[in-house]
Amino acid sequence: xRFFVGIDDTDTKDTRGTGFNARQIGKLIEEKKxxxxxxxxxxxLFFDPRIPYTSANxxxxxxxxxxxxxxxxxxxxxxxxxxxxxxxxxxxxICEVDLIPDLVVKWGNRAKIEVLTQQEGRKTANDxxxxxxxxxxxxxxxxxxLAAIGLxxxxxxxxxxxxxxxxxxxxxxxxxxxxAKIKEELKLDQIITKNLEPIDDSTSIFIDEWxxxxxxxxxxxxxxxxxxxxxNYEWEVAPKEYIKSIS
Numbered sequence: 001x002r003f004f005v006g007i008d009d010t011d012t013k014d015t016r017g018t019g020f021n022a023r024q025i026g027k028l029i030e031e032k033k034x035x036x037x038x039x040x041x042x043x044x045l046f047f048d049p050r051i052p053y054t055s056a057n058x059x060x061x062x063x064x065x066x067x068x069x070x071x072x073x074x075x076x077x078x079x080x081x082x083x084x085x086x087x088x089x090x091x092x093x094i095c096e097v098d099l100i101p102d103l104v105v106k107w108g109n110r111a112k113i114e115v116l117t118q119q120e121g122r123k124t125a126n127d128x129x130x131x132x133x134x135x136x137x138x139x140x141x142x143x144x145x146l147a148a149i150g151l152x153x154x155x156x157x158x159x160x161x162x163x164x165x166x167x168x169x170x171x172x173x174x175x176x177x178x179x180a181k182i183k184e185e186l187k188l189d190q191i192i193t194k195n196l197e198p199i200d201d202s203t204s205i206f207i208d209e210w211x212x213x214x215x216x217x218x219x220x221x222x223x224x225x226x227x228x229x230x231x232n233y234e235w236e237v238a239p240k241e242y243i244k245s246i247s
Contacts, residue, residue, distance in 0.1 A: 061148040
């Protein structure tokens, strides 16, 4: 079975962020042979003074192949309860992918532009048999956790912070690679320009320390731009701020 796991509000200003905690959960899932992690996506939610957040108001979703929901649930609970710092408002959401309704996808999209409430989120989860739990503090993290699985199911939001490729995103050494090689290493669906034009697999790209494929049309897509005035390679990864602006 395929599950989406959503987490939110797992940190404070003095502790590691939700993205880090999502990667740690993924690592434990595979180490304990509970399941296989296919990818982890960061989702940007609404910025508004009425919403308390640590630095960026983002949540994270994990895609897991797993045959035991209870083991998956308890691993997530044990990890989050173990690391939840004072002042955090941790939320956890887990649902089989095929059982996530359009209403939850809409909830995720609303969480990017509206101030939502716990009450509505709990009712939405309860009415659709979705596991949703707040673990500490105000439990406001349930709002972003539910949004994370909705946005992931929608297939058009966020950027990958971990991928099930031959190499981990953060471990690819800086250097020049053939486009075909990067696709293979990261199991990317596409590498395209900002204008959505496909790139010839035989051309070369310079990879630096920040590479974040976006989640678009249910695909893993790396955005690149022309490497002007360079004779050693034709492409380079689109700037960090551009990727943030579209994901």
